[in-house]
Amino acid sequence: MRKQVLKWKQKGLSVALIPTMGFFHEGHLSLMRAAGSKADHVVVSLFINPAQFGPNEDLNHYPRDLEQDARLAEDKGVSCLFCPDAKDMYPPGFQTWVRVEGVSQGLCGTSRPEHFCGVATIVAKLLIIVQPDMAIFGQKDFQQLQVIRRMVRDLNIPVNIIAHPIVREPDGLAMSSRNIYLDAQEREPALSLVQALRLAEKMVAQGNRSGPEVIQAIKNHIQSFSNTKTDYVFLGDPESLKPRREIVGETLLALAVWVGKTRLIDNILLKQ
Numbered sequence: 001m002r003k004q005v006l007k008w009k010q011k012g013l014s015v016a017l018i019p020t021m022g023f024f025h026e027g028h029l030s031l032m033r034a035a036g037s038k039a040d041h042v043v044v045s046l047f048i049n050p051a052q053f054g055p056n057e058d059l060n061h062y063p064r065d066l067e068q069d070a071r072l073a074e075d076k077g078v079s080c081l082f083c084p085d086a087k088d089m090y091p092p093g094f095q096t097w098v099r100v101e102g103v104s105q106g107l108c109g110t111s112r113p114e115h116f117c118g119v120a121t122i123v124a125k126l127l128i129i130v131q132p133d134m135a136i137f138g139q140k141d142f143q144q145l146q147v148i149r150r151m152v153r154d155l156n157i158p159v160n161i162i163a164h165p166i167v168r169e170p171d172g173l174a175m176s177s178r179n180i181y182l183d184a185q186e187r188e189p190a191l192s193l194v195q196a197l198r199l200a201e202k203m204v205a206q207g208n209r210s211g212p213e214v215i216q217a218i219k220n221h222i223q224s225f226s227n228t229k230t231d232y233v234f235l236g237d238p239e240s241l242k243p244r245r246e247i248v249g250e251t252l253l254a255l256a257v258w259v260g261k262t263r264l265i266d267n268i269l270l271k272q
């Protein structure tokens with residue numbers, strides 16, 4: 001991988017990296033299109049990173065389809081689909097972990113305590129291996145994006161981190177490889193997330209600035225659907241991820257909801 005990137009760089013060509021765990025959907029494809037418009041070569045890494053899954057999470061069932069992913073990546077003009085093995089990424093004796101404090105805490109970090117350490121470690125490794133000029137991440141995992149931005153700043157990693165807007169299904173559901181877990185009856189409650197975000201947006205547009213009121217309205221909306229359980233609803237500063245009671249300036253509204261056995265996340269930036 002390094003030799004290939006070096007050859008491109010010696011010719012003065014730029015390289016974008018898109019880290020993924022595969023099972024591509026339109027969200028990934030739009031990252032590939034965006035990367036292709038910004039860099040001469042696009043590298044997509046595909047690695048289902050065991051270190052970011054908790055003991056009772058879906059590592060063994062995480063959806064996979066390497067052949068289809070390879071076809072889709074080729075169609076989108078990706079120069080290289082980089083699929084390292086777990087034994088190469090975490091060889092025997094591996095003992096170095098990247099832990100980003102602050103922004104890894106709260107939100108998803110509360111119910112998934114080791115998750116962001118696994119994410120930061122693998123993304124740091126991928127950035128060091130590929131040495132891209134830029135790396136592109138979807139904004140659906142907003143906290144992940146902030147963890148990576150913080151890590152890149154703190155460790156002086158010479159890469160430009162680019163955020164890509166959330167891509168949604170026609171009914172509004174944020175695209176995710178995990179949407180495949182939803183059965184026909186779960187599709188409607190799954191829409192409670194985007195509906196709740198839009199409800200909040202409307203409340204703010206009508207002049208409501210109260211964080212607790214908006215959060216309560218969201219929880220009520222989600223609870224009105226069967227088979228849903230709210231993990232968290234967060235309102236706060238989009239950069240530090242510190243909670244805010246009042247909606248002032250640009251405010252992140254992020255939520256995680258269980259629909260049956262599937263945990264879904266979504267977010268929006270509220271603007272006054």
Ligand code: PAF
Pocket residue numbers: 019020021047049052119122123141144
């Ligand atoms: O967002 C993901 O798919 C993963 O967390 C990432 C960034 C590829 C790291 O494994």
